[in-house]
Amino acid sequence: MQSTQTRASSGMSDSVCQGVLATVILLCSCSASAAIDYDLPQDEPSRWSGYIGGGYTRNVYSSDSYNAYESFYMNARLGYRTDYGQYRLTVGGEQETLHGQESTFYDPMFEFRTNKYLINDDWSLTASVAAILPGNHYSKLDHFEYAFRIGGYLYWNPSKDWYLYVSPRYRYNDYKYKTSGQRVLTEHRYDVVADALWQFHPDWYLEMTYQHIWSENYYGRQLDDRFFFAQELGWEVSKNLIVAIAHNNSGRFYNPEKGPSQDFEIFDKRSSTFTFSITQYF
Template sequence: MLLAILSFSATPALASETDNNASTTTPQTETKHTFSPHITAYVAATYSDDWASDYRDDRNVEFDFKLGYQFTPKISAGVITGVYYLDNSYCSTHTKDYWCMTTTYLYGSYSNLYSIGDFTTFGLKGRFILPTTQYARDTKLQYGIAGYVPISFDVDRYISGFGLVLQPSLTKYSNTYKTSGGQNLTEYTLGLDLYASYQFTDKFSFTLSVNDRHYITYQGNAHYPSLSHSEEFGYQPTSSWYFGLGYTNSAQYYNPDRGPNPITGLFDDKDPHFYLSSSFAF
């Protein structure tokens, strides 16, 4: 796997409001809502731990940063980056620095691009991937380009507080070489993500995400696909602050003709992590 695509986190844009007070002769005050282009940003911190006491021990702390601009209610663009700390391993075999850079993205988003009736809405998102991770530099990654098509379904009309998004994606990597360390590098990643959320109250929510990935090398060979998932309980005390407690795990699944299918192991001790996250949006 060339790069790990970060779990998707969305920050709600904060629209400005203009209050137009009626004259003293009007018995009722009227409020009009207008949009003004504005900067959006967030800072997020995540601590994860697999609670293993042997060679599988894996704890880390990650800080993510986003700076964007909301041009219209539908169009936005910006940059996402971050750093993380590993307490028991290195960023790669060529560095001993425990503080590591995450992947840096330049992103653009167009929401509500097309609708089918009033139930299904299509969007469009793109990312330009910069080789800021040590692994990307080790494998001579020049850049990557990713495209996403989020498809939102208005299931809230049937189950109040429920949200559902299906998102296919395609990522193309450009490396200087086709192999590194005797291994074929990934040229394409095909993805399919499912996001389901339920809003219990104005402040409490639950989110489930399932991510399917297929990898194709420069040699045309397909790597074993992987399936990952995460479950998170969220608490949002204000419009800016968010806290989450979650669990994530992943597994590779095989062609039945080649070997067993370990999908039943998604909840075992193969690669589990419990995490605590917090973010501040402004």
């Protein structure tokens, strides 16, 4: 793995570099292959399930720009279902191919998700609790120790072709120190994810995901509200094998306390990425 000092010497400061990579990692996690947060039907229900996938991600900057981002990544999830719910371990990592060709793991997450509670034929809900541990290069530089996340999922299945959910979440981050360099680290994070999947053909789907994030640092200061919007087109090539292309973008609602108010941004060139992925479910 390349050192931060080497990466910064290419013209991107450490704080800017860290922000770009963190945003891209969050974008990748915002839109992986579809059905990851839906229960796939199984011919022979098993206590074990999961997926393994990989892909290629690129933003819109030219290769010689210091803002250019290109990487190959892999991710996987292993789940074990009990009578009360499912335990899930999610891991992954990526290798950049531009500039310093930096590699990093993602922060691994261990989650317990309860069984679905059926409200009626169309509506159901479930709860989730998760622990996130340091794995990412920048998490370790910030002396990140762990995070605790709780959340819920409200599912709506109005027809056999439509799958939707809304998921409110709260995350608490624990760091060894409250600051890293000149940055005050994030302590509390609140976010809401809304997802809609349309299976318009037996082998094809279109999925859209919106995520809105509010956060506070260790000094109680509210940070910029951020949003992420992802669109994905997927094809089931064979049983449980998904090939997908996706576009992710982000923006922010500016906090007047941090600077001049800015308009709502639908497209952020710096964080807009395109992804090609292959995912095998089991």
